[in-house]
Amino acid sequence: MKYIVFVISALTLSACVQPPKPLRGEFSDVSPQAYQANPVKDLVVRWTGFVVDVDNQNDHSCLTIMAKVPDELSRPSKRIRLDQGRFLACKPKFLEPEFFLKKAVTITGPVKRLVNKKVDEMDYAYPLVDAQIIYVW
Template sequence: MYKSLLPLPLALLLGACATTPQPIAGEFTAVTPAQSVASGRTGERVRWGGVIIRVEPRADSTCFEVLGRELDSQSRPRPRDRSEGRFIACRAGFYDPEVFVRGRELTVTGTVTGSERGKVGEYEYTYAHVAADAIHLWPKRPVVVEQRYWGPDPFWGPGWGPYWGHGWWGPPPVVIVKPRPQPQPKP
């Protein structure tokens, strides 16, 4: 009897690892921030994510400037060097800039309300603008340091065998979790 129940918890555990968090779950229009600006789309429900560039608390809301990134199967921004365009997401309430710091990953859901002109350095930039109804701050990613065996393989001789060299032949990576240094609060 117990053998038949074993797959159930395992399936639930694995299923929970690959799901989108409830506040940002749902069906949304598949358009990037750059496509939204180029086509002038408004009123569409979107789920966008990326890396926080700047947080601006206002009198009744907080606005986030975000470097848009492609989302993975959990709706978390992928850690890639490619941008899908910058966007500004505003949501009612106060979100502390010391928690929502530059470089953290964020996913928002909301309605595209148009675009907003601004500057990136001296460059005139048009941001997609979203009235956010949900904001999800992702936990920091662990820092991964790989440990490799750089000597002769004890089983196969020098330079040969499953425990030597690069790729999947080396031992598994050693994961070291170190928090990133946080910027100091401005006086």
């Protein structure tokens, strides 16, 4: 009997799992790789991954993020290790590199366009997100 109560409790609690409040809402399910193949202006996304670079300019800063498949909380999944390409998340303020580098983040906001930059010697088309929320895990 205790086992049945435990299983029912666990199932009930797992059904309530949802992203933190700042990450809730309606978002497109298009991945960064899919966006590269078919860019749609101002598509609102919630993408997650790991920060691999921070680029601070005079009037804005951009995080370069290696995209991952999200889990039920919208953070990078530990179960699914599939890469989903890279993307840029930019804000009109300074972003401290020490705070963001190598951290897991989830970004929300509209995708504006593709930006061509190099990854080592290779040209790469990065989807550019106008980051409204940068949630550090």
